[in-house]
Amino acid sequence: MxxxxxxxxxxxxxxxxxxxxxxxxxxxxxxxxxxxxxxxxxxxxxxxxxxxxxxxxxxxxxxxxxxxxxxxxxxxxxxxxxxxxxxxxxxxxxxxxxxxxxxxxxxxxxxxxxxxxxxxxxxxxxxxxxxxxxxxxxxxxxxxxxxxxxxxxxxxxxxxxxxxxxxxxxxxxxxxxxxxxxxxxxxxxxxxxxxxxxxxxxxxxxLHGMAGAGYLGAGVEPDMENQALNGGSFYDYYRTRDGRWFSVGSLEPQFMQQFCAAIGRPELAARGLSPKPEDQQELKRAIGIEFEKRDFAEWLEVFAALDACVEPMLPLSEAVEHPHILARxxxxxxxxxxxxxxxxxxxxxxxxxxxxxxxxxxxxxxxxxxxxxxxxxxxxxxxxxxxxxxxxx
CATH class of the missing domain: 3.40.50.10540 (Crotonobetainyl-coa:carnitine coa-transferase; domain 1)
Structure with a gap:
């Protein structure tokens, strides 16, 4: 070959x-x-x-x-x-x-x-x-x-x-x-x-695939934590009770509904669609509080069976041994x-x-x-x- x-x-x-x-x-x-x-x-x-x-x-x-x-x-x-x-x-x-x-x-x-x-x-x-x-x-x-x-x-x-x-x-x-x-x-x-x-x-x-288009086409200047994908929304990382982290990317309504139900706060799902920065920051605080209630291993079990765009943040030592990485x-x-x-x-x-x-x-x-x-x-x-x-x- x-x-x-x-x-x-x-x-x-x-x-x-x-x-x-x-x-x-x-x-x-x-x-x-x-x-x-x-x-x-x-x-x-x-x-x-x-x-x-x-x-x-x-x-x-x-x-x-x-x-x-x-x-x-x-x-x-x-x-x-x-x-x-x-x-x-x-x-x-x-x-x-x-x-x-x-x-x-x-x-x-x-x-x-x-x-x-x-x-x-x-x-x-x-x-x-x-x-x-x-x-x-x-x-x-x-x-x-x-x-x-x-x-x-x-x-x-x-x-x-x-x-x-x-x-x-x-x-x-x-x-x-x-x-x-x-x-x-x-x-x-x-x-x-x-x-x-x-x-x-x-x-x-x-590489400014989205923010660059927004600025050149509509004059919207990107800044830290003012875009949907750079920390300006609930799309972010959240710390667990034992100091580890999870990534939450549940942007679409069907994913957001699963996610909010999984953390015991189904009423939060509607807030994910709000374009207001203050609503997004309030939502992030609420999600953060829930993540702080359980350890990393407990959240792993919660999200393992869900298809909600939520994944653990892995150190490289764990990433190289992840079943998907090995299977690929x-x-x-x-x-x-x-x-x-x-x-x-x-x-x-x-x-x-x-x-x-x-x-x-x-x-x-x-x-x-x-x-x-x-x-x-x-x-x-x-x-x-x-x-x-x-x-x-």
Whole structure:
């Protein structure tokens, strides 16, 4: 079994999270992903704790099913090797600031001259154009600038630093994969490659699916706890007597009626439809009082048999063992060289034809350098000479 993307060959110059998460999805679906890494400037994810068997668990996961070649791109000999690879690896994924790849002689126009069908995907914080194109940033900055943080949080404590990197993954990674695959389809139809410009800030800005439409179309400014889905209604989290939490999303009347009956307050169901903020806050207080009357385990029993959009908030240690997560095969054993297999999050996309089993976790820097160079036709003597000269690692 090869996977639906087995025809794609991708040179991945990205580091940290956005690009590597994108290429992880592609590799899991069968693409041949070759990471091009610096032998002297380590990707910080390689040393990011926690570690298992002396290896970063984040690196082992994000670089699953990929090969690694170590090249010093400041050396002309290394740049020439990339130019040779582009003749075969006709998709490039890179995450440098705008202009860096051009200065290395590896920009889109330079590589397009070698392979006119090249697809070149650039994932950056602010995009290839605009006044912020050269500005540094991280996930929290992109969410702040895009307006998402302005209505994500509590009025009395301010915006929340999200546990998941929404702009990095939801913006850069997932939109990067979409843009790349769209360009592949375009190339199949026309024979033309192209440069795909993915800005994490742009993509975060585009995630304003409801509040953004409300503001641009009707002038309604979203704020913390003033929207139906951000704490401005009973759609929220509630603490149990023993300090745990439940999520309540019983928006539709049939769900709200079940929920209110289950907590012993059927008369509250009608209040869920009220558009008045004060009514919603009063309803939240009433629901909160009821949840505080029982422990987490007791509420689990109450809601287990109900289809009312009420679920417990689970820590990750419980989420990975949840019967539904396990039934969906979302935890997988991944082989590692010289170490026991490691449990990792599986590819979440299901295909009726199936996917290949994970081949290996992320490996050592440059662990496939000799193998890849041999595929280019270099002799063992030439490879040894390049290693001695520190062109490759």
């Amino acid at each position: 090869k996977g639906p993307l087995s025809s794609l060959k991708i040179l991945d110059f990205s580091t940290l999270l956005p690009g590597p998460f994108a290429s992880l999805l592609l590799a899991d679906m069968g693409a041949d992903v070759l990471r091009v890494e610096s032998p002297t400037r380590t990707d910080l994810v390689r040393v990011l704790p926690p570690h298992d068997g002396g290896q970063s668990t984040s690196h082992a996961y994000l670089n699953r099913n990929k090969r690694s070649i170590a090249l010093d791109l400041k050396r002309p000999e290394a740049v020439e090797l990339v130019r040779q690879l582009v003749a075969d690896y006709d998709i490039v994924l890179e995450q440098f600031r705008p202009g860096v790849m051009e200065r290395l002689g590896l920009g889109y126009e330079a590589l397009k001259a070698i392979n006119p069908k090249l697809i070149y995907v650039s994932i950056t914080g602010y995009g290839q154009t605009g006044p912020y194109r050269d500005r540094a940033g991280h996930d929290i900055n992109y969410l702040a600038l895009a307006g998402i943080a302005s209505y994500t949080g509590r009025q009395d404590s301010g915006p929340l630093p999200l546990g998941v990197q929404l702009a990095d993954i939801g913006g850069g990674s997932l939109h990067g994969v979409m843009g790349l695959l769209a360009a592949v389809i375009h190339r199949q139809a026309t024979g033309e490659g192209q440069h795909v410009d993915v800005s994490m800030t742009d993509c975060a800005f585009a 095969d979302l935890v997988v054993e991944v082989p590692r060289e010289g170490l026991p297999a490691q449990r990792q999050i599986a590819c979440p996309i299901k295909f009726s034809a199936g996917l290949p089993a994970p081949r290996h976790a992320g490996g050592a820097l440059g662990s496939h350098t000799a193998e890849v160079l041999a595929e280019l036709g270099l002799t063992p003597e030439r490879i040894a000479a390049l290693k001695a000269a520190k062109v490759v690692g």
